[in-house]
Amino acid sequence: MIIVQIKEGENLEKSLKAFKKKFDRIGVVKELRLRKVYNKPCVVRRQKKLKAILRQKYIDSLE
Numbered sequence: 001m002i003i004v005q006i007k008e009g010e011n012l013e014k015s016l017k018a019f020k021k022k023f024d025r026i027g028v029v030k031e032l033r034l035r036k037v038y039n040k041p042c043v044v045r046r047q048k049k050l051k052a053i054l055r056q057k058y059i060d061s062l063e
Contacts, residue, residue, distance in 0.1 A: 002026065 002022050006015045039047075 002019065004015055004019045004022065
């Protein structure tokens with residue numbers, strides 16, 4: 001549950017912006033998209049491995 005403390009007399013837009021920022025930082029939408037479709041554990045491991053390989057190639061190309 002996301003809780004945003006609102007000070008007395010604080011602007012509503014400012015508190016709404018803080019709520020949206022917390023919402024994005026927690027990653028609720030990303031989690032919902034991941035849970036929408038079931039991926040087998042072997043597929044998840046393969047995807048993580050491929051991401052790591054691509055990340056490493058990118059880092060190596062910068063050097």
